[in-house]
Amino acid sequence: MIEYIKGNIAELSPASAVIDCNGLGYFVNISLNTYSAIQNLSSVKLYIYEAIREDAYVLYGFADKQERNLFILLISVSGIGGNTARMILSALSPKELANVISSENANMLKTVKGIGLKTAQRVIVDLKDKIKLTDGSGSAGGIVSQNSEIQEEAVAALTMLGFNTAASQKVVFAILKDEPQAKVEQVIKLALKRL
Structure with missing residues (x-):
């Protein structure tokens, strides 16, 4: 079993990351919470859950x-x-x-x-009996440049999560119209609730 993967971030999107460990790139599925925690880092340590199925070997990574x-x-x-x-x-x-x-x-x-x-x-x-209330660590997003960049990134993430591209674009556009200062992870979270 893989406990964690530590290395440089080769690629990063709100839905996935490629972690380079000594020349070997691991494709890891991540949540928006993990994306928020690691988006401004160059190297990272992700705690891993391995899903081994007949047709796929999938890694899920978490910041904590x-x-x-x-x-x-x-x-x-x-x-x-x-x-x-x-x-x-x-x-x-x-x-x-x-x-x-x-x-x-x-x-x-x-x-x-x-x-x-x-x-x-x-x-x-x-x-309800298995979960204990613990302190969550909220980490803020990064620097936002333009709405079009945020819109593209949010739509790409939603498409990777399995949503229809046209529907994703419509919802993301509506969110950015209402909240032009929203960061990409906020846009995606709001879109997940509307789609």
Whole structure:
């Protein structure tokens, strides 16, 4: 099992990172929370979860162990796969997710794409005794240059997460019209709630 990958960031998008470890590049799926934490770094240490399936070998990376532990708990729930768990962790910070589960706020979980009422209730029932409220570390974004750059990056990330490109562009454009100063991760989080 891989515990973590430490190396230089070769490529980075809000949905994935390529970490160069002595000439070997690891493609790692990441959440928006992890993206926010590592976007201004040149080298990084990501805690890894390996999903080994018959047709794929997928790595999920997290900036801290708390987020990885939440991911592991989420995928233990029936009906929640790796991409859905990553989507939940992109829409909510670890602290917000812990609060949502402990307060049994199924409506907040339902705002995440792919999560219906039954799945949200199942997540809460399965995890409310396993999740302890802990201090979440909120890390702010980076320097924002132009709306068009943010729009392109947000749409690319949403497309990589499996959303329709045209629908993503429409939602991202609407968000940037309302909030022109929003950072890319904020735009994506808002878009995840609207798509």
